[in-house]
Structures are given as C-alpha cells and as structure tokens.
Amino acid sequence: MPQDPPPTWTDIALGIRRLLPISAFVLPFGVAYGAAAVEHGLTPGQTVLMSALVFTATAQFAALSALTEPVAYLSLFMLVLTLSGRHVVMGAALGRRVSHLPRTQRLGLLFLLSDANFAAAQDPRGAHENALGLLIGGGLALWLAWVLSTGLGAFGGDALGDLSPFGFGAVMICFFAATAVSILRSKPSLAPAMAVGAATSAVLHPVLETGWNVIVAAVAGGVVAAVLRRDA
Amino acid sequence: MALAAFATKLSGALFMQRLPPSPTLERLLEGMAAAVIAAIVASAAMTADARSLLAVAAAALTMALTRRMVLSLLVGMAVSAGLGLLGIDPGIVGWWRPGKG
Numbered sequence: 580m581p582q583d584p585p586p587t588w589t590d591i592a593l594g595i596r597r598l599l600p601i602s603a604f605v606l607p608f609g610v611a612y613g614a615a616a617v618e619h620g621l622t623p624g625q626t627v628l629m630s631a632l633v634f635t636a637t638a639q640f641a642a643l644s645a646l647t648e649p650v651a652y653l654s655l656f657m658l659v660l661t662l663s664g665r666h667v668v669m670g671a672a673l674g675r676r677v678s679h680l681p682r683t684q685r686l687g688l689l690f691l692l693s694d695a696n697f698a699a700a701q702d703p704r705g706a707h708e709n710a711l712g713l714l715i716g717g718g719l720a721l722w723l724a725w726v727l728s729t730g731l732g733a734f735g736g737d738a739l740g741d742l743s744p745f746g747f748g749a750v751m752i753c754f755f756a757a758t759a760v761s762i763l764r765s766k767p768s769l770a771p772a773m774a775v776g777a778a779t780s781a782v783l784h785p786v787l788e789t790g791w792n793v794i795v796a797a798v799a800g801g802v803v804a805a806v807l808r809r810d811a
Numbered sequence: 812m813a814l815a816a817f818a819t820k821l822s823g824a825l826f827m828q829r830l831p832p833s834p835t836l837e838r839l840l841e842g843m844a845a846a847v848i849a850a851i852v853a854s855a856a857m858t859a860d861a862r863s864l865l866a867v868a869a870a871a872l873t874m875a876l877t878r879r880m881v882l883s884l885l886v887g888m889a890v891s892a893g894l895g896l897l898g899i900d901p902g903i904v905g906w907w908r909p910g911k912g
Contacts, residue, residue: 600880600881600884601884604884604888629812629813632812632813633812633813633816634816635816638812638815638816639812642812655812655815656812656814656815657815659812659815659816659819660815660818660819663815663816663819663820664819665847665851666816666819666820666823667819667820667822667823668823668843668847669820669823669844669847670819670820670821670822670823670824670825670827671823671824671826671827671840671843672823672827672840672841672843672844672847673823673824674823674824674825674826674827674828674840675827675828675832675837675840677824678828685824686821689817689820689821689824690817690820692820694851697844697847698848701844701845701848749859749862749863749866749867749887749888749890749891750884750887750888750891751855752852752855752856752859752863752867753866753867753870753871753883753884753887753888754870754880754884755848755851755852755855756852756867756870756871756874757870757871757873757874757880757883757884757887758848758880759845759848759849759852759871760871760874760875761874761878761880762845762848764875764878766845769841769842769845772842772843772845772846772849773845773846773848773849774849775846776845776846776847776848776849776850776853777846777849777850777852777853778853779850780849780850780851780853780854781853781854781856781857784853784854784857784858785857792850792854793847793850793851793854796846796847796849796850796853796854797843797846797847797850798843799846800842800843800845800846800847800849800850801838801839801840801841801842801843801846802839802842803842803846804838804839804841804842804843804845804846805835805836805838805839805842
C-alpha cells in the first residue's frame with residue numbers, strides 16, 4: 580500500500596465534494612439522534628457537543644441507553660471502545676499511509692475517520708484523487724453534517740415527524756455495498772479477502788457482540804489476502 | 812466517550828507505524844481494509860429488513876453497471892422509499908436469524 584503525498588487544499592476540496600452526497604444522507608440519522616438524546620435527558624447543547632467530540636454514530640446511539648444517574652463513566656468508556664472497535668482495524672490499515680504527515684494533520688485525519696470516508700479512500704477515482712484528501716475532506720463533510728443535523732434534531736426534531744418511510748435507513752448500507760462492488764471491479768485480486776470477510780462477519784454475527792464480528796472478519800480477510808497474494 | 816472513540820482510531824495507526832515495513836504486512840493491511848467494508852455490509856445485511864436488502868441489491872447492481880456512486884445511492888433510496896411510501900412490506904427474508912421467519 581503506497582504512501583500518498585500530503586493532501587493539498589484542492590485534494591481536501593475534492594474529498595468534500597465526493598462525500599457531500601453521502602453527508603446529505605447522514606442528516607436524517609443526525610436528526611433522529613438529536614431528538615433521541617434530548618428525550619434521554621441531555622440538553623440540546625450537550626447533545627451537539629457530544630456529536631462534535633465523539634463523532635461515532637453507532638456508539639452514540641448505544642450510549643443513550645447507558646445514560647444513568649449518576650453517570651457510569653467507565654461503562655460508557657468501555658461501551659464506546661467496544662462498539663468502535665472496527666476503527667482500530669481501520670486505523671491500522673491507514674497507519675503507514677499517514678505516518679509521513681505532520682502530527683496535527685495526522686491526528687485531525689484520525690479524528691475525522693469514519694466508516695464512509697474510510698471506504699471512499701479505499702476506492703479513489705483515478706490519479707487526480709488523493710486518498711488522504713478523501714479522508715480529511717470527506718471526514719469534514721460528514722462531521723459537519725452530523726453535528727448540524729444533531730443540532731437540528733436536538734432543538735426541533737419533533738417538528739420534522741417520522742422520516743422512516745423515505746428510506747434513509749438503507750442509504751449507508753447501499754453506500755458500503757456500492758463501494759465494495761467498485762473495489763471488486765478495480766481490484767479483483769481482493770475478491771477472496773472480501774468474500775472471507777463477508778462470510779466470517781455473517782457467520783459470527785449471531786455469536787459475537789456487535790462490532791466484534793466485523794473486527795474478526797477484517798483480520799481473517801487480511802490474512803487471506805496476505806497468504807494468497809504471496810503464493811500468486 | 813470522546814476519548815474512547817479517538818483511542819480506537821489512534822491505537823491501530825500507532826501500532827502499525829511501529830512495525831518494520833514488509834510486503835506481507837502491506838498485503839495484510841490492504842486485505843483488511845477491503846475485508847472490513849465487505850464485513851460491514853454482511854453484518855448490516857444480517858439485521859436489515861427485506862425493503863433495505865432490495866434497496867442494497869439495486870444500489871450494488873447499479874454500481875456494477877455504471878460505476879456511478881451517487882446514481883447508485885439514488886436508485887437504492889428510490890427503491891427503499893418507493894416501497895416505504897407505498898406501504899409495501901416485501902415479506903420475510905430473515906429466515907437465517909433466530910426468531911425470524
């Protein structure tokens with residue numbers, strides 16, 4: 580996996596543009612989260628602050644059910660750590676690609692790392708797209724959409740009504756499926772790794788806690804890629 | 812929470828930066844990066860309803876045929892929204908899940 584050159588502002592702008600449509604689809608989730616967080620006793624300000632600092636939708640939704648009085652900080656910490664465990668794998672996969680960046684850019688990039696911009700960075704469209712620009716720019720677009728929509732939900736979510744019939748819930752998985760198809764088309768040699776990853780994740784899903792099946796599947800897929808391509 | 816979320820993102824990267832370069836490690840990481848995307852799709856599909864699965868299939872097919880991401884998402888969402896707004900529940904597909912089907 581080659582090191583990408585440090586991204587320019589143009590690369591970051593391209594990243595923002597590439598992930599902007601996905602960011603639009605994040606809005607309903609953010610609104611739903613904002614409204615739910617206020618229902619669970621957070622103030623609108625706390626809700627927005629949490630989205631701005633945590634920026635991990637799955638863990639934030641799950642944490643709402645763990646909000647008790649007094650707050651069990653260790654439980655919350657462990658919950659987020661477990662549910663965001665796949666980000667350890669993503670961070671590891673990016674480790675070498677970001678090692679040459681200045682520290683602030685590297686830390687900023689890792690803070691903005693999410694499932695969607697990670698997936699986009701694995702599938703740059705041609706030589707004009709810089710994977711790190713996709714990560715930073717895409718991350719910025721997603722972060723902004725998440726924080727703004729959380730605020731919208733926290734301050735006035737009730738007025739928007741039920742958005743579920745509009746099908747927003749399927750968009751994120753559509754994005755990942757489409758990205759997987761795109762990777763398969765551009766790098767067919769990764770097909771065995773992806774097949775093993777998908778199969779392992781599906782088989783382990785009923786057995787392991789949420790998120791752990793994805794981590795084990797990613798490692799299994801990585802091992803298959805390393806072994807098969809060494810033999811090739 | 813913010814600390815835990817950031818720690819997960821940082822720890823993998825820091826760990827890998829400390830390992831010596833190796834072609835096998837590079838292949839492992841490339842495979843992991845692709846496999847994690849496939850794994851997320853499979854994991855989500857295990858809990859998705861039939862409406863979402865049809866939307867995903869439509870989006871994936873559109874991507875395979877056109878390589879246009881936005882068009883794929885719009886097709887996926889149109890399928891999901893179309894079924895949702897018409898009140899059509901495509902039925903049981905969750906036969907592999909405990910307690911379903």
